[in-house]
Every structure is written in C-alpha cells, then in structure tokens.
Amino acid sequence: MSERIPALKKETAPPRSKRGKMLIRLLIALAAILLVVLFFRSPLSKIDEIQVTGNEFVGREEIEAALGVVPGDSFFFPGIGKLKQRAEELEPIESVLIIKNFPGVLRVEVKEYPQVAVRLSSDGGMSAILSNGLVLPMPEGKLPDKPILSGWSADDANLAELCRALSDLPGYLLSDLSEIQPDPSVSYPKRIKLFTRSRFEVTTSIDLLKDKIAYLSDIVQNREPGKITMLDVDYYSPYSTEIVTE
Structure with a gap:
C-alpha cells in the first residue's frame, strides 16, 4: 500500500519592498560610516x-x-x-x-595662585611669592605691589603658613603692606612684624592673623598711624601719643 508523501513547503522570499528597505538601510549605514571617516580626516x-x-x-x-x-x-x-x-x-x-x-x-x-609677597635676593633681584608658597621670578615689567619679606630664610617652616594667611587678607590691606619680618619669641614662635605704607607698625602672630583681620582693617581705615599689637590682647597706640625725649 503506497502512502502519499506531503509536499515540502516552499520557502518564500521576502517581499521586494522589504528587501528594498533593508538595502536602503545598509546603504545609509555605509554612507554614515564614510562621512564619519571623512570628517575625522578633515x-x-x-x-x-x-x-x-x-x-x-x-x-x-x-x-x-x-x-x-x-x-x-x-x-x-x-x-x-x-x-x-x-x-x-x-x-x-x-x-x-x-x-x-x-x-x-x-x-x-x-x-x-595669587601673588601675596615679594622676596629680594642678595643681588637685588625680585621674586614673586604665591599663596601656595611657590617662589617664582617676577614677570618683566611687573611692579612690586605686594609686601616684601625680609629676614626670612628660604627653608623657614612658617613661610608657607604666612603665605596662606596673607591670601585671606582683603586686597586693599594686602597692597598696603610694605614689609613683613619674622619676630619670634618664646611665647609666640610665629610672631611677625608688619609695616604698612600708611605708616602703621603691626605686631601679631601668623596663626592669629586670620582672626584679627577685622580689627586690623578697622584701625588702618579709621585711625591715625600708630602701633598695633594683635596677640592674645589687642592694643593700638597712635604715634601722636608717644612721648619724645631728648
């Protein structure tokens, strides 16, 4: 007895419209790649x-x-x-x-980093000191409008801390400072002396300077020239009250 073998289903090819869309997409992708390559070479x-x-x-x-x-x-x-x-x-x-x-x-x-001071070399050359303690040659033609550090050794451990403290000073006050000298004592190893162009002489300590800025600013702006002490206790004495002896 013979059996009928079912006919195999014919594989249908994608419609022409679908094949056309795939071809267009491929061409677009190739064109995009080509444009990208050309762009990066241009x-x-x-x-x-x-x-x-x-x-x-x-x-x-x-x-x-x-x-x-x-x-x-x-x-x-x-x-x-x-x-x-x-x-x-x-x-x-x-x-x-x-x-x-x-x-x-x-x-x-x-x-x-802002410049906060100037250092003079033995031959009279000037170097700029930045707020991070970095010492660099002064740019040609730049005028020294920051305080001169005198009496400081290059390896002084307090120098970097002083530079950071100076960067916290208001711009007008920093530009008014003419010179800063180390003036350590047993009680105040970080004591310094500041001299201003407005004729004030200030004794303070590096670690106290940040907290004393408001007091210093008030006196410099509103009082006559004199001596200022800003340590544990603050003092102000105008030069006009000093007794001159012969």
Missing part, C-alpha cells in the same frame, strides 16, 4: 587655534606643553577632563577652565 576635526588667558607666572609655552596638544591634533581627543587634569599639574595653577569652540578653537582659561 581639517574640521582638528585643533586650529589654542587660546590661553589668565596666565602671568607660567608661560604659554609651558601650559601648551602640559596640555600635550598642538594645532593640527584632534579637536575631540583628549577630552576636556583630561586636558584640565594635565594643566592643573603645573604648580602655579590653582584651576583651569577648558572650553572647546567648534570648529577648531581650544580655549584655556587659567587661574593662578
């Missing part, structure tokens, strides 16, 4: 100009070397975070803002 994807602003104590060339990029390098790589990290490794720089303006402009806005 001048539009390269750095055309590097703008550096805000730097005074660190040179433009040094900043660009730290960034590790030059005109002609990729505009997109390294990323902003990596460039910022590289620039902030430079000691005079406190922070950096990196901005990429398409096409081709890389902006580097630098914020350096």
Whole structure:
C-alpha cells in the first residue's frame, strides 16, 4: 500500500519592498560610516587655534606643553577632563577652565595662585611669592605691589603658613603692606612684624592673623598711624601719643 508523501513547503522570499528597505538601510549605514571617516580626516576635526588667558607666572609655552596638544591634533581627543587634569599639574595653577569652540578653537582659561609677597635676593633681584608658597621670578615689567619679606630664610617652616594667611587678607590691606619680618619669641614662635605704607607698625602672630583681620582693617581705615599689637590682647597706640625725649 503506497502512502502519499506531503509536499515540502516552499520557502518564500521576502517581499521586494522589504528587501528594498533593508538595502536602503545598509546603504545609509555605509554612507554614515564614510562621512564619519571623512570628517575625522578633515581639517574640521582638528585643533586650529589654542587660546590661553589668565596666565602671568607660567608661560604659554609651558601650559601648551602640559596640555600635550598642538594645532593640527584632534579637536575631540583628549577630552576636556583630561586636558584640565594635565594643566592643573603645573604648580602655579590653582584651576583651569577648558572650553572647546567648534570648529577648531581650544580655549584655556587659567587661574593662578595669587601673588601675596615679594622676596629680594642678595643681588637685588625680585621674586614673586604665591599663596601656595611657590617662589617664582617676577614677570618683566611687573611692579612690586605686594609686601616684601625680609629676614626670612628660604627653608623657614612658617613661610608657607604666612603665605596662606596673607591670601585671606582683603586686597586693599594686602597692597598696603610694605614689609613683613619674622619676630619670634618664646611665647609666640610665629610672631611677625608688619609695616604698612600708611605708616602703621603691626605686631601679631601668623596663626592669629586670620582672626584679627577685622580689627586690623578697622584701625588702618579709621585711625591715625600708630602701633598695633594683635596677640592674645589687642592694643593700638597712635604715634601722636608717644612721648619724645631728648
């Protein structure tokens, strides 16, 4: 007895319209890849100009070397975070803002540690001291509008703390200071003497200076020149009350 074998189902090919859509999608994907490749090979994807602003104590060339990029390098790589990290490794720089303006402009806005003092060398040369204690050559043409540190040794452990304290002073008060000398005693190992351009002589301690700023500012702005003591007890004595003996 013979059995009828069922006929095999024919595999149906995708409709022409579906195959056409798949082909179009493939062509679009290939075109997109081609455009991306061409874009990254074009001048539009390269750095055309590097703008550096805000730097005074660190040179433009040094900043660009730290960034590790030059005109002609990729505009997109390294990323902003990596460039910022590289620039902030430079000691005079406190922070950096990196901005990429398409096409081709890389902006580097630098914020350096502020200058708080000036140091004179034995040959009369001047160096700038920043708030982080870093000592750098004074930029050419810059006038010394910050206090001169005299009598300090380069390895004095109190020097860095003094620089941090000076950075907390109001700008007008810092610019009024003309000279700062170490004046340690047994009771006050961090005692200093400050001399102002407005003719005040101030005795205080580095670790007390931050808490005494308001008192010092009030006297300098509102009293006649004299001597100020700002230690555990504060005193003010105008020069006009001093008794002159012959």
